[in-house]
Amino acid sequence: MDLLTANDRQGKYPPSYYADAAEHLDRFPAAAGDLTCDVCVVGAGFTGLSTAYHLAQRGYDVMVVEAQRVGFGASGRNGGQVATGQRRDQDELENMVGDAHARELWDIGCQAVDLVRDLCAKDEVHTTFHPGIVHTVHRKRDYQHGAAYVDHMQSKYGYEKITLLEPEACRDIVNSPAYHGGALDMGSGHVQPLELVLGLARLAVKSGARICEQSKVTGIDQGDPATVRTDGATIKARYVVLGCNGYLGTMQKHVAARVMPINNFIVATKPMTPEAQEQIIRNNYAVADSKFVVNYFRFSDDHRLLFGGSESYGYKFPKDIAAAVRKPMTEIFPQLANIGIDHAWGGTLGITMNRMPHYERIGGNILTMSGFSGSGVALGTMSGQIAAEAIAGQAERFDVMARVPTTPFPGGPALRSPLLVLAMLWYGLRDRL
Numbered sequence: 001m002d003l004l005t006a007n008d009r010q011g012k013y014p015p016s017y018y019a020d021a022a023e024h025l026d027r028f029p030a031a032a033g034d035l036t037c038d039v040c041v042v043g044a045g046f047t048g049l050s051t052a053y054h055l056a057q058r059g060y061d062v063m064v065v066e067a068q069r070v071g072f073g074a075s076g077r078n079g080g081q082v083a084t085g086q087r088r089d090q091d092e093l094e095n096m097v098g099d100a101h102a103r104e105l106w107d108i109g110c111q112a113v114d115l116v117r118d119l120c121a122k123d124e125v126h127t128t129f130h131p132g133i134v135h136t137v138h139r140k141r142d143y144q145h146g147a148a149y150v151d152h153m154q155s156k157y158g159y160e161k162i163t164l165l166e167p168e169a170c171r172d173i174v175n176s177p178a179y180h181g182g183a184l185d186m187g188s189g190h191v192q193p194l195e196l197v198l199g200l201a202r203l204a205v206k207s208g209a210r211i212c213e214q215s216k217v218t219g220i221d222q223g224d225p226a227t228v229r230t231d232g233a234t235i236k237a238r239y240v241v242l243g244c245n246g247y248l249g250t251m252q253k254h255v256a257a258r259v260m261p262i263n264n265f266i267v268a269t270k271p272m273t274p275e276a277q278e279q280i281i282r283n284n285y286a287v288a289d290s291k292f293v294v295n296y297f298r299f300s301d302d303h304r305l306l307f308g309g310s311e312s313y314g315y316k317f318p319k320d321i322a323a324a325v326r327k328p329m330t331e332i333f334p335q336l337a338n339i340g341i342d343h344a345w346g347g348t349l350g351i352t353m354n355r356m357p358h359y360e361r362i363g364g365n366i367l368t369m370s371g372f373s374g375s376g377v378a379l380g381t382m383s384g385q386i387a388a389e390a391i392a393g394q395a396e397r398f399d400v401m402a403r404v405p406t407t408p409f410p411g412g413p414a415l416r417s418p419l420l421v422l423a424m425l426w427y428g429l430r431d432r433l
């Protein structure tokens with residue numbers, strides 16, 4: 001089964017609130033014939049389009065080939081949370097790779113948010129960066145760890161944009177009985193993700209990049225130049241950049257062994273009044289909780305609660321996504337038990353064993369960045385800038401990311417999904433106990 005069509009129709013966006021609300025682009029033509037370029041980018045999400053934009057800005061001749069539409073993948077469907085830093089906390093990274101490397105990763109994670117914020121200020125990008133993510137603690141016993149972490153970030157990293165929220169202050173912002181305090185990070189924020197990715201496409205095209213839609217890459221032959229094949233075209237390129245994340249399939253086996261696709265789901269409620277919104281979450285902050293299967297939510301510009309909070313690990317999405325997500329939404333906000341749901345959709349993202357992105361050079365001139373593990377709005381966008389730098393000969397930040405070890409999932413392609421399901425069920429169960 002092919003993830004590119006398992007839950008979606010060829011050439012169509014999913015039935016998301018974002019697709020309904022976005023200012024769409026005209027279709028780009030499919031790639032056809034014998035073509036050449038400096039860099040062929042596969043996948044038109046944050047990673048691919050940011051790569052294309054930053055390379056075109058540097059004067060490279062770039063072609064983006066996308067199997068479906070611009071922003072069809074996770075980039076056009078996600079929770080829109082732009083979180084500072086990496087997916088793993090800094091204290092965990094210090095244990096994993098040492099203090100100096102952890103600091104470099106933190107810097108890149110901060111630059112990633114700055115990049116997204118700067119992009120959102122451009123005319124071509126039709127979304128606003130709304131500051132503030134509240135990280136809520138769902139188990140009372142974890143509050144002290146959260147408090148120590150805030151202290152760690154302030155004292156060791158000089159990061160003053162994060163503040164501790166005691167349980168009462170947290171409840172005043174996020175009106176849910178499910179949480180026991182948390183932290184407010186004003187360095188992070190949220191955006192309308194499909195508008196961000198469409199804006200990146202406008203910027204890439206304006207800078208001279210070519211985009212081809214409905215052009216699925218069926219194979220890549222290594223070499224100099226490399227050859228990228230679609231059904232309709234053969235593209236010779238000095239460099240290839242893979243930005244396919246959870247939709248990569250098995251095209252690159254070494255990557256596929258390390259980056260596992262999983263599905264995640266979101267609903268958009270009916271619009272509320274601005275006053276009702278303030279009764280649920282104050283100040284238009286986004287929220288992400290500490291559960292293993294993270295609940296994340298925020299309001300849209302037209303005052304709908306966008307609630308993400310359920311996962312699946314096979315190819316197919318559940319039949320009734322709205323019902324699957326309503327369950328955690330009602331656990332967090334019992335007062336919304338009867339609210340109407342206008343949109344329910346899912347998407348596929350790539351995770352790694354240690355939840356850190358997998359960066360790799362294949363054969364010298366093929367770069368791949370994926371496995372953002374739920375933090376690709378900032379880090380996917382950043383990866384594009386980093387890939388462009390690396391191709392231009394400045395590989396320092398690429399190497400900082402590539403030095404983080406990412407190991408294969410146990411079990412190989414055949415067994416990894418069942419093993420992952422078991423592991424996820426176990427951790428999910430622990431959350432509920």
Ligand SMILES: Cc1cc2nc3c(=O)[nH]c(=O)nc-3n(C[C@H](O)[C@H](O)[C@H](O)COP(=O)(O)OP(=O)(O)OC[C@H]3O[C@@H](n4cnc5c(N)ncnc54)[C@H](O)[C@@H]3O)c2cc1C
Pocket residue numbers: 004042043044045046047048065066067068069070071072073074075076077078079080081082083215216217218243244245246247248249251263264265266296308346347348349350369370372373374375376377378379380
């Ligand atoms: C429901 C959901 C909620 C999420 N919430 C958040 C969040 O709040 N914050 C956050 O930071 N991250 C979140 N994520 C993760 C985030 O969306 C991803 O990490 C990020 O979008 C990855 O971007 P990308 O460009 O690497 O991949 P994608 O956006 O998935 O793009 C990959 C593209 O490659 C194309 N492609 C694949 N194979 C081929 C091929 N053979 N030929 C041509 N094209 C191909 C696909 O069609 C697709 O368009 C979420 C993900 C999901 C699914």
